[in-house]
Amino acid sequence: MAPGVDGAAPPGGADAAAPTNAPPPASKASPPDGASRLSARGRSLLAPFPEYLQLSFAASADPYDADTNPRGFISLSVAENRLSADLVADRLARRPPLPAGDLAYGNMSGTPDLRAALAALFSASLLRGKRSIPVDAVHLASGAGAVIDLLGSVLADPGDGVLIPTPLYYGFVRDLASRAGVATVAAPMDPATGFAITAAELEDAWRANARRVTPVPLRAVIICNPGNPTGAVMPRAEVAAVVAWARAKGLHAIFDEIYVHSTLEPPPLGGGDDDPAADRFVSVAEVLADAGEGGLGNDVHIVWSFSKDFCGNALRAGVLLTDNAAVREVFETVTYFSSVAADTQAALADALTDGPWLEGYFAENRRRLSSAAAAAAEAMQAARPAGAAISAVAPAAGFFLWTDLRPLFGALTYAETAAAAAARGVALAGGPDDEFAREYAVFKRLVRAKVLVTPGDQCCCEEAGWFRFCFASATEAEVRVAWARIEDAFRPQPVFP
Amino acid sequence: MAPGVDGAAPPGGADAAAPTNAPPPASKASPPDGASRLSARGRSLLAPFPEYLQLSFAASADPYDADTNPRGFISLSVAENRLSADLVADRLARRPPLPAGDLAYGNMSGTPDLRAALAALFSASLLRGKRSIPVDAVHLASGAGAVIDLLGSVLADPGDGVLIPTPLYYGFVRDLASRAGVATVAAPMDPATGFAITAAELEDAWRANARRVTPVPLRAVIICNPGNPTGAVMPRAEVAAVVAWARAKGLHAIFDEIYVHSTLEPPPLGGGDDDPAADRFVSVAEVLADAGEGGLGNDVHIVWSFSKDFCGNALRAGVLLTDNAAVREVFETVTYFSSVAADTQAALADALTDGPWLEGYFAENRRRLSSAAAAAAEAMQAARPAGAAISAVAPAAGFFLWTDLRPLFGALTYAETAAAAAARGVALAGGPDDEFAREYAVFKRLVRAKVLVTPGDQCCCEEAGWFRFCFASATEAEVRVAWARIEDAFRPQPVFP
Known part of the structure; x- marks a missing residue:
């Protein structure tokens, strides 16, 4: 059980709600100007969004586009359906006057x-x-x-x-x-x-x-x-x-x-x-x-x-x-x-x-979502990062593949797992062998590859190595690019003699 | 000083915020079904809106219309500008698609x-x-x-x-x-x-x-x-x-x-x-x-x-x-x-x-507001309820005439002031002579005349007898009807031999 999630939160405070396994919030050298003028409750609310969300916000300023920004971020982390947004926007535009x-x-x-x-x-x-x-x-x-x-x-x-x-x-x-x-x-x-x-x-x-x-x-x-x-x-x-x-x-x-x-x-x-x-x-x-x-x-x-x-x-x-x-x-x-x-x-x-x-909307939205889900599952199954087959829980609804990336743990270097453990900055029973440090190291490698997904730790999952992949926040082509990037990120580095 | 306004409110509770001078909230024989399943905080939030607001909501279901509902309510209590809403609604309708x-x-x-x-x-x-x-x-x-x-x-x-x-x-x-x-x-x-x-x-x-x-x-x-x-x-x-x-x-x-x-x-x-x-x-x-x-x-x-x-x-x-x-x-x-x-x-x-x-909007809105304010001031000054001249604080902006109805206190009967004191249901030092009981009696007489305004007590005013009249929530003609009703409401009852 993740002890940071449990227990009574202080009134108005979000501190007790941060998962202990999570990466620490982006640290600040000093509190923002004016913080001393806030109430205790106000200061407790200064805790920023978790890192994966902050990265998602940052990534939205640098989004992948096959033609115009092929090195941009592919975000599969936010629970968002962009596949049918055009249908909703069209309908909103046809509203009668208020x-x-x-x-x-x-x-x-x-x-x-x-x-x-x-x-x-x-x-x-x-x-x-x-x-x-x-x-x-x-x-x-x-x-x-x-x-x-x-x-x-x-x-x-x-x-x-x-x-x-x-x-x-x-x-x-x-x-x-x-x-x-x-x-x-x-x-x-x-x-x-x-x-x-x-x-x-x-x-x-x-x-x-x-x-x-x-x-x-x-x-x-x-x-x-x-x-x-x-x-x-x-x-x-x-x-x-x-x-x-x-x-x-x-x-x-x-x-x-x-x-x-x-x-x-x-x-x-x-x-x-x-x-x-x-x-x-x-x-x-x-x-x-x-x-x-x-x-x-x-x-x-x-x-x-x-x-x-x-x-x-x-x-x-x-x-x-x-x-x-x-x-x-x-x-x-x-x-x-x-x-x-x-x-x-x-x-x-x-x-x-x-x-x-x-x-018509519900039918078309289901069709698009189902197609995207099938394409995402296919891309995942076809990929062999670090030579491994990747699997996920079979979804019946929603936007996600809840994906088991534990097969990638073996491909991590000792150095990067240790660095991940240090970056997490919390007491880790297992040191660099800690499974959540490995999860975080996988997450960081994906971020470097400009693929954003949600680490299971942010879902307070007890078993390290699970990641939430959203298949509705990107196109099917983008999801395929994401898996190609993941394969690349876990390709053994050639050692030149 | 209104003691109910002052002092520390219990966390999350609105009780301490109710002005002591105010009419009590609409009493209930028993709490609503399911109240026992609420937290202490949830139960504290069960306090309803003050009576003048509840009346305003109720009145909105029975609004005055010279042609179709001449006995309906004229609401001058809510801080609302209806005079230029057509201009805003027109502009919203011309929005570009999202x-x-x-x-x-x-x-x-x-x-x-x-x-x-x-x-x-x-x-x-x-x-x-x-x-x-x-x-x-x-x-x-x-x-x-x-x-x-x-x-x-x-x-x-x-x-x-x-x-x-x-x-x-x-x-x-x-x-x-x-x-x-x-x-x-x-x-x-x-x-x-x-x-x-x-x-x-x-x-x-x-x-x-x-x-x-x-x-x-x-x-x-x-x-x-x-x-x-x-x-x-x-x-x-x-x-x-x-x-x-x-x-x-x-x-x-x-x-x-x-x-x-x-x-x-x-x-x-x-x-x-x-x-x-x-x-x-x-x-x-x-x-x-x-x-x-x-x-x-x-x-x-x-x-x-x-x-x-x-x-x-x-x-x-x-x-x-x-x-x-x-x-x-x-x-x-x-x-x-x-x-x-x-x-x-x-x-x-x-x-x-x-x-x-x-x-153009700002200019026209100011013109309409100013015209309404002038018409409301004129109607107030022309009225002689209980034979009295009525005055208000001179406004430079906003929607209100802050109006002194103390001249009407003398026209109240002992019985209605006593009833108002009893209805307020709070400890009143002055009994039926209490000035806030008189204010409430004036308010109730206006409600019976189907004119809704905000009693000064709800503004935590220390001096009883002031009322907030909104001139922007009704037409100029409606404001004139309101003052005619107020004159009628304070006309001495003929005593038949």
Whole structure:
């Protein structure tokens, strides 16, 4: 278990949320000018983004282009779908004019039109028509991160904790810690099962926490399904088991279903059964409906966003679906601090209520995503960096190949692994043999080759050597170039006599 | 001093921020379903909006219309400019299409285009070209409320306090308390001067706080200039005096200049000198530039928003202007939780960089605002509710007439004042003679007449009987109907024999 992830974060502080295995934040000779005028809380928020994100931001200023910038960065690290952004941009451009009256204050949790459109969408997609979601179950905030931040604030007090299966989406850790002061407790999943999320392993982590001298008071569990970084979808029975387990423990169950409309048909790397991935995915909302429940109850909440399924990270439009009346009441006011422009909401409502467009978009987006996933899997399988075959967990949805680069460990030099261990600057039990130092050394070699991916350490993975490769943030051709670069980066250096 | 405003708010709790003089929140027989599943912090956030805001929301469902709903509500309570919304809506509709690439993650503090456009706007309007504002001084978040919330978090720790002249804009109190747990300490200004903001009275309030058994640790002062609710602009020398005073005390000085482009020409009710109001307004940025300073320093910050000057409350696009490098660094990350849709930002940047449109818009908006202000002042002066002449502080900018309704106190019956005192449900030293009970009784009579205004108590005014009348949220004809209703509401009831 990654000890830096666990434990109570100081209120408002992000320090406790930094994974111990992670590379240290870019060190500064001195704090920025004016830091002494900040509050203690303000200074705690000075912690910069993790290195892989900073590199991604830097890389966006030097992007690869086959014709104009063939030495630029290929970024496969950010959870971004650029493949269908043209379709969304085209639809936004066809919006009707906003009525002048809609510029005045409205509902802070979302416009009536967009909330109604989302309720209809979710009734169809998450519930397959088995139940109608009421409009007032739907709340908008400026991105899924804001939803997690607000939800964390409402369900947990500073120092309380949330249990999250690992490998995890690291945004959860920051979202909970930064403003809400809520800690993350890791629940490591089994590499042998492709890190499949199970109630049994949540129970193990819960018990490990309870055995601590000072257990973290747990308030909730967050389940990402379809998975980030694995791309896996949970079997129906396991979704039900997790909800039953959370209820038995008195925990809220937060299901992040942000990739629900981004299923892959056919899934690359096998792993599918006879059902299409869209059918294999089962929302917790449908599981509860099948159990005869009329809603999500007071303790199950669903998070979604336009970021992934609609290629709209920059639209900052996240969604909370909840049937807890008290949570709804709080969200009607706290979303004042993170509400979405009525202008953007009107354009999104217009798109969602355009049935033919929506159907065509989902189909074409799935086609493009699936094609990109297949091409990425093929490029990975064809590559032989350091002579090794590379494999990944078979995804059924989402944007990622969760890739096992442990075969490359043997090709690292002692010097670069030792340098990586030193650069990480944290106490390493294993010294230069430390497996996470090897992971970091692989990461650094990829950065030198101008290929950016997310090291598993940033996903709080317990087993070193896994990397998250996004196949939706670059073209298929770029992904092939990336693998060619990886082959080159791990080609034995010729020794001249 | 309103004791409920002062004192340390519990972290994350808004309770301590409710003015003691205020009507109690709409009471509930029982907490909403699911409340027991919230954290202590979550339950503290269940406090609803104050009654006058709830009434405003309810009234928006039943708005007055001379032809179709002559018995509907006329709302003069929300700080909203509806007079020029058509111009803004037209311009938004003429936006260019958003490039697909702009749907991907970008800078969380604002798009480069909009930040550059705002830097240019402020260099011209706040600084009159005396200095150029650097682009990285500009940060966007989802509304001025979000900016205050984030700034409060960064500059103050939970339990710390911010000094604010009263009467105040009550949003400040909620914005600081709700999430950041920062307390408000009132600095009452002198009714005899029209509540003009002075450094001398800030010093009095500072000393009163210091004399407490447990002083609130003060970290900042917030100055709203042009004023809300007074509409006054501070003399240049007083702006300089406030900054000097704040610096001597080691406080941050936050200037809310949200009405800077909404000056009134000519100002109604006299009160102007030879200079146009636009010239009489002096930004703290200009004051510092005139003093030879190259920027705002580490301790002066300016808040602005598209809400008021661009009729865009629903655009949720607030702005922080700061030269403190540490604050900038924190904002680059914490604005992740409240960033503005790139789509909306692109439309706003396009409008701001359209020089001819911008110039025409500002001129026409000032013309409409000034005409509305003059008409509202005329209607107020012509009215004789309860046979009384009504007066207001002379505004130079903004949307409000800060109106003295104390002449109506004598027309209240003993029974309605006693009922108002009882309805307020808080310990009242004066019983039914309590002046704030009289203010509340006037408010309730206006509500029955379907005229909504903001009682001074909600502005934490120390002197009872003042009301904020917004002249920009309704047409001139509607404002005249409102005053006719007020006359009717205070007409002596005929006694039939």
